[in-house]
Amino acid sequence: MTNEITNIVQVVMPHFEGYVYPNEATRQPLWGILIVLYPYITGLVAGAFIMASLVRVFNVKALEPVYRLSMLTAFAFLLCAPLPLLFHLGHPERCFEVMMTPHLTSPMAIFGFVYAWYLMAVLLLELWFDYRRDFVEWSETTPGFKGMLYRLFTVGVTDVSEAAVRLDHKTGHVLSIVGIPSAFLLHGYVGFIFGSIKANPWWGNVLMPIIFIMSAMVSGIALCVFNYMVLTWIRRKTVDMKCLDAMGMFLFYALVVDTAIEGLDWIHRIYSAEEGFRVIQYMAREKLFYTLSLGQVTFGTLVPLILLGLLQLIRRRVPELQRRRMYFGSACLILTGVLAMRWNVVIGGQLFSKSLRGVMGYKMEFAGLEGWFMGAALLCLPFVILTVFVKLFHSERLPSK
Amino acid sequence: MRRLFNMPPQLFRIFLLAVGIVASYSVARYFLTPQSFREYGWYRGAALMELATRDRVYAGKKACEECHSDEYQKLLKHEHKSLSCESCHGPGEAHVENPDNPDVKMAVLHYSLCLRCHEANPSRPKWHKQIVSKNHYPGKCTECHMPHSPSEVP
Amino acid sequence: MKNQLSRRSLLGRISAVAAGALAAPVAKAAKAVTQKLLVSSDAPKGYDPTQHEWVMAIDANRCIGCGLCAEACKKENHVPAPPDYPPCYFRTWVERYIITEPKPGSGAARGETLVDSPNGGINGYPEAPVPKEEIQHSFFVPKLCNLCQHSPCTQVCPVGATFDAPDGAVLIDPTYCIGCGFCIQACPYGCRFLSPVTKTAEKCTLCYHRITRGLKPACVEVCPTQARIFGDLKHPVPDDPIQQFYQNNLVEALKPHLGTEPRVFYAGIDKEVR
Numbered sequence: 001m002t003n004e005i006t007n008i009v010q011v012v013m014p015h016f017e018g019y020v021y022p023n024e025a026t027r028q029p030l031w032g033i034l035i036v037l038y039p040y041i042t043g044l045v046a047g048a049f050i051m052a053s054l055v056r057v058f059n060v061k062a063l064e065p066v067y068r069l070s071m072l073t074a075f076a077f078l079l080c081a082p083l084p085l086l087f088h089l090g091h092p093e094r095c096f097e098v099m100m101t102p103h104l105t106s107p108m109a110i111f112g113f114v115y116a117w118y119l120m121a122v123l124l125l126e127l128w129f130d131y132r133r134d135f136v137e138w139s140e141t142t143p144g145f146k147g148m149l150y151r152l153f154t155v156g157v158t159d160v161s162e163a164a165v166r167l168d169h170k171t172g173h174v175l176s177i178v179g180i181p182s183a184f185l186l187h188g189y190v191g192f193i194f195g196s197i198k199a200n201p202w203w204g205n206v207l208m209p210i211i212f213i214m215s216a217m218v219s220g221i222a223l224c225v226f227n228y229m230v231l232t233w234i235r236r237k238t239v240d241m242k243c244l245d246a247m248g249m250f251l252f253y254a255l256v257v258d259t260a261i262e263g264l265d266w267i268h269r270i271y272s273a274e275e276g277f278r279v280i281q282y283m284a285r286e287k288l289f290y291t292l293s294l295g296q297v298t299f300g301t302l303v304p305l306i307l308l309g310l311l312q313l314i315r316r317r318v319p320e321l322q323r324r325r326m327y328f329g330s331a332c333l334i335l336t337g338v339l340a341m342r343w344n345v346v347i348g349g350q351l352f353s354k355s356l357r358g359v360m361g362y363k364m365e366f367a368g369l370e371g372w373f374m375g376a377a378l379l380c381l382p383f384v385i386l387t388v389f390v391k392l393f394h395s396e397r398l399p400s401k
Numbered sequence: 402m403r404r405l406f407n408m409p410p411q412l413f414r415i416f417l418l419a420v421g422i423v424a425s426y427s428v429a430r431y432f433l434t435p436q437s438f439r440e441y442g443w444y445r446g447a448a449l450m451e452l453a454t455r456d457r458v459y460a461g462k463k464a465c466e467e468c469h470s471d472e473y474q475k476l477l478k479h480e481h482k483s484l485s486c487e488s489c490h491g492p493g494e495a496h497v498e499n500p501d502n503p504d505v506k507m508a509v510l511h512y513s514l515c516l517r518c519h520e521a522n523p524s525r526p527k528w529h530k531q532i533v534s535k536n537h538y539p540g541k542c543t544e545c546h547m548p549h550s551p552s553e554v555p
Numbered sequence: 556m557k558n559q560l561s562r563r564s565l566l567g568r569i570s571a572v573a574a575g576a577l578a579a580p581v582a583k584a585a586k587a588v589t590q591k592l593l594v595s596s597d598a599p600k601g602y603d604p605t606q607h608e609w610v611m612a613i614d615a616n617r618c619i620g621c622g623l624c625a626e627a628c629k630k631e632n633h634v635p636a637p638p639d640y641p642p643c644y645f646r647t648w649v650e651r652y653i654i655t656e657p658k659p660g661s662g663a664a665r666g667e668t669l670v671d672s673p674n675g676g677i678n679g680y681p682e683a684p685v686p687k688e689e690i691q692h693s694f695f696v697p698k699l700c701n702l703c704q705h706s707p708c709t710q711v712c713p714v715g716a717t718f719d720a721p722d723g724a725v726l727i728d729p730t731y732c733i734g735c736g737f738c739i740q741a742c743p744y745g746c747r748f749l750s751p752v753t754k755t756a757e758k759c760t761l762c763y764h765r766i767t768r769g770l771k772p773a774c775v776e777v778c779p780t781q782a783r784i785f786g787d788l789k790h791p792v793p794d795d796p797i798q799q800f801y802q803n804n805l806v807e808a809l810k811p812h813l814g815t816e817p818r819v820f821y822a823g824i825d826k827e828v829r
Contacts, residue, residue, distance in 0.1 A: 019650075019670035021698075021745030025643040030736045030749060090734015090754030097714040097733060099426070100433045103443050108713035108737055120422070125415065132411065155418075157411045167409055198813050199707060199743035354745050355829045357670055432586050435731075441604070444718035448728035449604055455764035458631045459773045481779075488623055488777040492630055517679055518621045518779055524651050524683065524693035525619045529780070 018279075018358030029350035029362055032370035034084035037378050039190045039212060040219070040342045041081045044382075046183040047220010048074040049123070051250065053183075055399055056126075056176035062246035064398040069231065070224045071130070072393060075123050076386035077223075082115065084378055087369050107193045110185075118186045122179040128153070129172040134395050136160050149392070172399075187216045194345060201276035201356075202283075202349040207265045214258035219338035221251045225331040229324065231390065241320060245311075248327050252308035255334065259301055262341075276356050283352040283359045284344075291340045292348075300337015304330040460493040462486055468500065472549055479550040489514060489548065515542040602767045607722040608788040609761055611772070612800045613697050616823035618782035620649055620695035622676040624774035629677065631762060631773035635752055642674045644748050646759040647699040647774055649676030652827055654692040655685055665691060668827045696828055697783060699774070700725055700746045700759040701809060701817035708738040708747060708758075717756060723788075723818065724761045729753055743810050744817075761785075 016025055052070035054060045086092045099116075102109035136158050139150035191212030194203040225247050232239045269277060284292055307330045311323060318326070352359045365371040408416065440446025462485040466473045469486075476482055487493050491508030499505040521531040538545070547553055628647045629636050635644045655666030669684055676695075683690065706725055709717050716732035719725055727738075732755035739747040739756055750757040762772035766785075770776070775785040786797025806820035810829065821828070 019672070022643060022645045022648045022672050022675045023739075023745050023748040025641075026748075027641065030739055088735075090736075090749060091732065094714075094731070094733045096429075096433060097716075097731065100430050101435075101438060101443070101715050103712055103715045105710045106713040106737070108711065108735065111713070121419075128415075129411075155411075155414050157414055159410055164409065164411065168411070171412070193737070196711070197707075197741050199741055350740075354743060355670070357829070431582070438715070441721050442718055443715040445715075445728050445731055448718075448726065448731065449720060449763075450602075451728075451730070452726055452760060452763045453602055453767040457765060457770070458633075459627060459765075459776055461765075461770045461776060483781055484779045485776050487627070488779050492627075517623075518619055522620065522680065522683075523687045523690050524653065524680065524695060526616060526694070529619050 015361040015363075016353075016358055018353070019355055020353035020358040020360055021355055024353050024360060026360075027363075028365075028370060029347060029360070031088075031346055031350060032362075033364060033372075033375040034088040034370055034378075036339075036342045036346045037375060038081065038084045039187070039216075039346070040339050041077050041084070041378075041382065042187050042190060043212065043216030043219050043338065043342075044223050045074045045078045045081065045118075045220070046187040046213070046216045047218065047222075048077070048224055049179060049183045049220070050217055051221050051224050051247070053176040053180055054250065056173055057180065060246060062242045065240045065243045066224055066228045066247065067399045068130070068393070068395065068397075069227055069390075071123070071127055072389045073223060073227055073386060074220075075127060076389055077382040078115075078119055078123060079385055080378065080382045083381070085111070087374070107189050107196055110189050114182070114185050114189060118179075118182050122175060122182050126172050126175040126179065128155075129168045129175065130399060131393060131395075132157070132168055133160050133165055134393075134397065146392070184213055188213050194349070197349075199354060200349050201274065202280055202352070203345070205265070207261060208345075211258075211261055211265060214254065214261055215338050215341055217254045218251065218258045218334055221247060221254060222331040222334040222338075225251065225327055226335065227386070229328050229331075239324060241323070244324065244327055245315065248308055248311055248330075251330070251334070252305075252312055255301070255305055255308065259305065262301075276352075279352045279356045279359065283348065287351045287359060287361065288344050288348050292344050295340030296337050296344055299333050300340055304333050304337070457494045458492045459487050460497040464493065464497045475549045479552060481549065481551055512542045515546070515548070604720055604722040606789060609723040609766055610702065610786060610788055610797060611699065611761065611775070611819050612784040612786075612797060612806075613699075613819065613821045614782050614784060614800065614804070614823060615694055615696050615821060616782075617780040618649065618695040618697055619780055620651060620676060620680055621779060622649055622679050623777045623779065624697060624783060625649055625675045625677045627773040627777040628759070628762075631765075632760070634757070635750060637674075640751055644750065644757075645675045646746070646757065647675075647697065648672050650696045650698060650828075651676070651680050652692075652694055652696065652825065653683055653685065653690055654825065654827060655689050656691045670827075692825065694823065694825070695782075696821065696824055697774075698744065698746065699819065700761075701744050701815070701819045702761075704816035704818060705814060707741040707743065707813075707815055711737045711741045713737065720763075724763055724766075725758070726760055726763060727756050727758060729755050729757075732756055743813050743815060 015027055048070045051063065052067050052074065055063045055067045086095060089095060098109060099112035102112065132154065135150050135153045137160070139147055139154055141147075142150055188209045191209030194212075195205060195208030198204040225244070228244070228247070229239060269280070307326045311318065311326055315323070347362055350360070351362060366373060368374070435445045435447070437446035437448075438444070441449070465486040473486070476484070476486070489510060493507060495505050496507055516534055518529075519531050521533045525531055545554075625645065625648050628634065629645075632646060634646055636642070650670055650672045653669040655669070657663040657666045666689070671680070671684075673680065683693070702723060702725060706719060709719050709725060712718075713735060714731060714733055717725070717727045717738050734749060734754045734756065736749055736756065739749060742758075747756055747758040749755070762770075762774075765772060771785050772783075775783045781796065784796045784800050786792075786795055788797070791798050800822065801820075804820075804822035806822050807824055807828075808817045808820055810817075
């Protein structure tokens with residue numbers, strides 16, 4: 001058939017190679033930067049909370065200086081977590097439907113409930129029981145609007161006797177225990193969302209929720225290291241090295257487990273080489289080279305492993321300044337590495353066709369809901385909120401007192 | 402009630418808050434769940450009717466027979482009987498609803514439409530009649546073939 | 556004193572009961588008003604979906620790749636199309652498979668397989684990318700929603716906006732869909748898309764507005780060679796094409812290893828079809 005007779009529309013589609021289903025030939029993948037950021041943020045929440053619960057549940061005394069900061073970090077990031085989801089929906093005004101008619105066979109339907117549970121029953125309650133005594137004291141001593149706020153936060157309960165404080169402590173302990181599986185559920189269900197999609201060989205496997213949870217632990221602890229060091233530097237105080245060393249140790253071992261599990265996923269894929277393996281390999285090599293080989297593996301995992309591993313082995317011989325730099329550098333690398341991992345999972349799964357015969361491209365825009373600016377803004381917002389929290393709730397009191 | 406359970410004030414307030422939240426959720430759920438939900442399954446039963454009452458664009462072959470029965474009968478006697486009128490003439494519902502309106506027309510046909518199905522192509526099955534148009538005849542298809550009765554000589 | 560107390564408590568109890576009795580109709584009326592404002596309205600009943608079992612079948616031996624089906628679907632269902640929208644929204648499309656001869660001396664049974672679907676096949680197909688002599692087999696495969704019995708798309712919808720209708724169609728409620736895109740990711744056959752017009756998921760509805768009135772889906776209507784076959788398994792007609800299809804053909808389903816149990820069967824396709 002010649003073009004002039006059948007009047008073919010010459011459509012130039014440069015952004016895919018091979019064969020992709022016609023519905024997959026969109027310029028942008030369906031789940032873009034917003035869906036990359038959501039698991040990243042909830043992962044940071046879960047990881048920061050788990051680190052805080054190491055103090056409450058496992059009585060790791062060395063981490064006490066960073067307990068409150070971890071809880072506030074988790075809180076600030078959790079407040080921002082629904083934003084990328086809301087912006088991504090085609091009809092955000094219908095978002096309440098998830099809680100009114102949740103479809104029980106869908107992992108996504110659990111979001112409203114697990115988020116509300118974690119925010120209110122775990123984080124807010126634990127924070128309240130921890131800060132209650134301070135709220136009562138501050139409400140009596142602070143004038144003006146701030147004093148009114150603190151009075152509001154006391155919820156009208158002003159009992160700060162020994163018995164009441166002991167009860168606060170016990171309740172906080174119980175809430176922490178409840179919070180650990182809740183944190184796993186909050187982030188694990190996202191991993192299950194991807195792991196349950198059997199149509200997509202990059203996503204649909206049983207290790208996905210575990211990988212998400214482990215990398216969440218790693219990113220959360222790294223975030224706490226980062227926040228603690230930045231905050232201490234801003235306040236011109238000295239870093240508690242015992243605390244930092246403890247965080248570094250937990251970070252290292254969490255990273256080892258995370259690397260092992262992700263490595264297992266890779267080894268299994270390469271070894272069993274199922275039907276989709278060829279197109280996945282091509283996609284990972286061509287489209288994900290920078291974010292996967294460089295961002296996630298080399299700089300996000302191997303370099304921090306070496307740095308933190310060295311510190312575990314020869315910590316005593318490394319001077320304090322170098323140690324602080326290594327911890328800070330590792331934390332930054334890990335934070336970007338885990339973000340790269342979320343990118344590789346979410347975007348990578350949409351860069352090859354379900355026909356297993358083609359790959360698509362993705363060029364992010366600057367403006368718009370799924371653009372660079374929005375992504376940067378959503379990443380900065382939790383830090384802004386955290387700054388407000390740190391200013392409002394500043395206290396040097398350790399949880400055991 | 403507080404005296405009943407002997408709860409300390411901080412736990413009692415939290416308990417009240419929790420009850421309030423659950424109660425307001427239940428009330429909201431009652432008001433915001435659509436009426437026809439769960440009628441057939443986990444969806445709005447009314448959606449079935451809403452989807453079923455959309456407007457048509459194609460009328461269907463039978464709709465043409467009422468006014469164009471001559472062509473219709475001729476079509477059924479020859480090789481193109483398996484085609485619908487709208488396969489070539491395009492969507493017809495607008496014309497069926499406004500048969501006397503001269504501005505509502507069916508698609509204008511060009512002989513190149515014949516080649517859409519009959520141009521030779523190695524991907525087409527062998528039983529299908531196909532020609533290489535530039536070798537077959539330089540002029541119009543309709544000079545020798547009548548679309549409603551293709552094997553009849555004009 | 557006792558009389559006053561008992562009168563007051565009696566009045567109290569009567570008003571409590573009255574309030575309780577009024578609460579139910581007041582709540583119902585309030586719900587109706589809220590529903591009108593916030594939630595989509597009801598429509599009258601008519602067609603009984605439990606009395607039908609719609610199904611489609613594809614005979615790839617008969618497809619000539621004219622693309623009339625894909626074009627009719629776009630027009631019938633107002634699917635976003637060029638020039639206003641990019642050409643990546645299809646409720647149905649046609650794929651061309653070209654299986655080439657193996658390279659001489661390679662020891663292989665077949666050469667490489669080339670697949671394409673330019674604009675979904677709507678405008679027909681350009682010249683084959685390889686010369687005729689190098690083609691071992693070539694055929695067309697129309698694709699659409701596979702009407703899965705265990706549809707992964709309806710399983711993952713978080714709100715219940717997409718569902719398996721009792722009559723076999725898999726449908727989307729456009730006034731309830733929140734546009735999260737989970738169903739689009741979960742469909743193994745690539746038959747769903749997010750409409751840029753409605754910002755909800757969209758897919759082949761078997762032309763629900765036609766089949767519920769005794770018409771055929773638009774693609775089946777215009778197909779010149781009966782490559783697309785449609786029928787009602789609960790009400791077979793004399794010389795039912797769908798029954799004849801099942802009787803006369805050995806069939807395949809797409810991606811059977813995923814356990815979706817598609818109800819759309821394909822005759823005449825090759826192992827290379829995904």
